[in-house]
Amino acid sequence: MLYLKKYFTEGLIQFTILLSLIGVRVDVDTYLSNQLPPLREIILGPSSAYTQTQFHNLRNTLDGYGIHPKSVDLDQFFTTRRLLNEVRQLDRLSVPSSELNTWLVHRDSETVVSAGGQSSPGITLDNGAGLEDINNIDATPAMRGGGGAPESTYDLNAADSSLGAVAPEGNQEQGSGGGNDDLTKEDIDLIDILWRQDIDLGAGREVFSYSNRQKDTEEEKPNPQDSKDVNDEQESWRNGINLQGSQPVDGETGESIPEQLPVLGSQTSLSLQECLRLLEATFPFGEEAEFPVPVGNQEVSISNEEVPSTSQGLTLAPQMPTAEPQLDLEQQWQDIMAIMELQAMDVNNSASNSGNASNDTAEPTAAGTFGLSENPTPINQDVSLHQASLPSCSQDFPQIFRPQLDSVSVTPRTSMLRLSSGNSTNINSTFGATNLTGVFLPPINSSSNNVTSTPNLPDPFTTLLEESMLDEISLLDLAMEEGFSQAQASQLEEELDSDSGLSLDSSRSPASPSSSETSCSSAASSSSTSANFSEEGAVGYSTDSEAAAVETEEGAVGGYQPEYSKLCRMSFQDLSQFNGLPQLDGISHNHTYNVPLSSSFPEHPDLLLSAGKKTSRDKKLQASQDLLDKHASRDERRARAMKIPFSNEKIVNLPVEEFNELLAKHHLSEAQLALIRDIRRRGKNKMAAQNCRKRKLETIINLEQGVQDLRRDKARLLKEKMEFIRSIRQLKQKMQSLCQEVFSQLRDEEGRPFPPSEYCLQYGADGSVLIAPRSGAAATQQQSRKPEKKQKDKKK
DNA sequence: TTCTCGTGTCATAGT
DNA sequence: AAACTATGACACGAG
Numbered sequence: 001m002l003y004l005k006k007y008f009t010e011g012l013i014q015f016t017i018l019l020s021l022i023g024v025r026v027d028v029d030t031y032l033s034n035q036l037p038p039l040r041e042i043i044l045g046p047s048s049a050y051t052q053t054q055f056h057n058l059r060n061t062l063d064g065y066g067i068h069p070k071s072v073d074l075d076q077f078f079t080t081r082r083l084l085n086e087v088r089q090l091d092r093l094s095v096p097s098s099e100l101n102t103w104l105v106h107r108d109s110e111t112v113v114s115a116g117g118q119s120s121p122g123i124t125l126d127n128g129a130g131l132e133d134i135n136n137i138d139a140t141p142a143m144r145g146g147g148g149a150p151e152s153t154y155d156l157n158a159a160d161s162s163l164g165a166v167a168p169e170g171n172q173e174q175g176s177g178g179g180n181d182d183l184t185k186e187d188i189d190l191i192d193i194l195w196r197q198d199i200d201l202g203a204g205r206e207v208f209s210y211s212n213r214q215k216d217t218e219e220e221k222p223n224p225q226d227s228k229d230v231n232d233e234q235e236s237w238r239n240g241i242n243l244q245g246s247q248p249v250d251g252e253t254g255e256s257i258p259e260q261l262p263v264l265g266s267q268t269s270l271s272l273q274e275c276l277r278l279l280e281a282t283f284p285f286g287e288e289a290e291f292p293v294p295v296g297n298q299e300v301s302i303s304n305e306e307v308p309s310t311s312q313g314l315t316l317a318p319q320m321p322t323a324e325p326q327l328d329l330e331q332q333w334q335d336i337m338a339i340m341e342l343q344a345m346d347v348n349n350s351a352s353n354s355g356n357a358s359n360d361t362a363e364p365t366a367a368g369t370f371g372l373s374e375n376p377t378p379i380n381q382d383v384s385l386h387q388a389s390l391p392s393c394s395q396d397f398p399q400i401f402r403p404q405l406d407s408v409s410v411t412p413r414t415s416m417l418r419l420s421s422g423n424s425t426n427i428n429s430t431f432g433a434t435n436l437t438g439v440f441l442p443p444i445n446s447s448s449n450n451v452t453s454t455p456n457l458p459d460p461f462t463t464l465l466e467e468s469m470l471d472e473i474s475l476l477d478l479a480m481e482e483g484f485s486q487a488q489a490s491q492l493e494e495e496l497d498s499d500s501g502l503s504l505d506s507s508r509s510p511a512s513p514s515s516s517e518t519s520c521s522s523a524a525s526s527s528s529t530s531a532n533f534s535e536e537g538a539v540g541y542s543t544d545s546e547a548a549a550v551e552t553e554e555g556a557v558g559g560y561q562p563e564y565s566k567l568c569r570m571s572f573q574d575l576s577q578f579n580g581l582p583q584l585d586g587i588s589h590n591h592t593y594n595v596p597l598s599s600s601f602p603e604h605p606d607l608l609l610s611a612g613k614k615t616s617r618d619k620k621l622q623a624s625q626d627l628l629d630k631h632a633s634r635d636e637r638r639a640r641a642m643k644i645p646f647s648n649e650k651i652v653n654l655p656v657e658e659f660n661e662l663l664a665k666h667h668l669s670e671a672q673l674a675l676i677r678d679i680r681r682r683g684k685n686k687m688a689a690q691n692c693r694k695r696k697l698e699t700i701i702n703l704e705q706g707v708q709d710l711r712r713d714k715a716r717l718l719k720e721k722m723e724f725i726r727s728i729r730q731l732k733q734k735m736q737s738l739c740q741e742v743f744s745q746l747r748d749e750e751g752r753p754f755p756p757s758e759y760c761l762q763y764g765a766d767g768s769v770l771i772a773p774r775s776g777a778a779a780t781q782q783q784s785r786k787p788e789k790k791q792k793d794k795k796k
Numbered sequence: 797t798t799c800t801c802g803t804g805t806c807a808t809a810g811t
Numbered sequence: 812a813a814a815c816t817a818t819g820a821c822a823c824g825a826g
Contacts, residue, residue, distance in 0.1 A: 633804085656814060681815095686804060688816055693802090695817090804823085811816075 635679045642675050644668075651676050652683030746771065 743756040762770040
């Protein structure tokens, strides 16, 4: 397994590097986070919850001092640290992602600049450090935080100017021109291909050069204002904005697409194409005339002429646009949303601040990536990608992005509206219509001016489908509400869990953590205190970390007073009876043995307490002693009874070597040894059981979360489907009206009109339009009329 | 009294 | 083989 993992991981990394080198953006997270647990485990290893942690080593190497080495909270500790780091990074709008960034680098030995910015979680290969100068800070967080930010900083401008040293900006100036000779023809071809792709997308080569131009300008004019700009950039991306990296990404090449290119152009085109395809599939019945099969140039002519602003997106090339970019963006958008959800819960203000900061820069921002650059308000968690890049909808955003945690049930609906408006914008811009209400309202027969003979089919299928969709969506809204309540529940559960008394602080006595190092429990031989003690061996817990210190003290038995060790073992219910004891004030709800209370208290209180201080407190403790003994575990009582000279905790938690040494040090009877081994076995099993139960609980919670996520996905997909259906209907209506218009103007040689009831339009692949008879009966009649071929202009 | 829940323990399988 | 971990099953006490 280990070999497999190594082999597989290395192979994957190499493959990813290759892909990245050729400009294909590789998002490892997508693969890791998808439903491929085995793959994820192979690469990342088993989740910590199922990992058998080497506690003893961890304790020595990590700063988890406060945690008992066997504590089930160790997981929580690491989780806490991870979450803390994430929280710290929230103001940078960073999306943790495992991405591989590679550059084709021709390293100039004199131009190595020390790495700027922070280390990305992604794997930066080799020269990556040398490539990043301070300006590149923009790029690095962009890869992490921009969601759809460019992973590959393949810079066409750099490629253009230096043809090869496509290192990001920093070295560009110095290194330019240095690597031309090293470029192979394939490299140049590759660069050219990528460039042509961008040209195809409507982006000239120069539009990619903004950052470079800016940096060049800055480097040419290094005045304080410029440095201030640099600082502004850094500041702004710290506030959740990345300037360069937030630009839309070409899903194919991973390049930045300038802002004027709508991110969702491809989405738009996809939508239309999807609509047309769906329409084709949905309405095959006898409506070929009214609804043409979209082929080839026809659509190009439509889109190019109708929507110049989105011409890039609507340029329906003969090949079908792949859904990859959209899905990718969608995925990343959801990632952003997930983070925004967190931010909305806790740091709404900071989110809005970062939004404001985005206004300070005329650059595309992180929000600008989603077409929200105008709007400084925090992003709503339920924002859909569809309308995200439609600035025309910006008037909706104040409402949209108002944090609506209190009205989640409303959110899906508003989201749907936004979605609709986004699509309607596309449709309207395409067809020049302005009736937005048609999108939301049941389809009004917009083609009221149609020729009477034109069959305006009621299309029961669509109606039924849509009604069912509406029902389902309303149900799903409920489901989403339910999901939210589950989220709340799980959150509450987490909070409760974190407050369950397993916290580190509660395990630490404010009195003296170090004093617990004196908690040698070797006082078994001391019978100086009570009859109670004489019948039970003194057993106190000491943490594992105390072992070394304890070693030196063992055997040095002072006047042992078992009260503390007993106190350490009692449950929180019992502790509540001793609120008067200062040592116990900070302790509550600790009914686990994983964080032994004994570590909070000295097992030799006399080492801490002066003789004078002992009196009243000791009496109190003495009075409670019997009660405490009741709550000592069976093994502890047995250990006391057998006069085991060290604590149960040591018995359980010591590494086997130290444990054996400990046994060897003392001359113990067989019964004692057996008991000690039993205690160790039971203690370990006890902790294992707790771990097991905790894991079970986490698994259940995760499954609930998964169900909730799936419900959300389902609702989203249904909404999208709904929108497609609406778009299809609109297209269909438009096509009907267009056909009617055509028929109203068509005349045969004798000036007779073509009745739409008898003829239909057929569209050729070359854009030609044929008038064909509807039926065989009409066909005979049509023999007299020569098929008229007409080049139909699809303009509106 | 009964039920539920949390916990400890045992047996056993797996690592 | 020993040590350790994971987990199902059961018992027991508290609420």
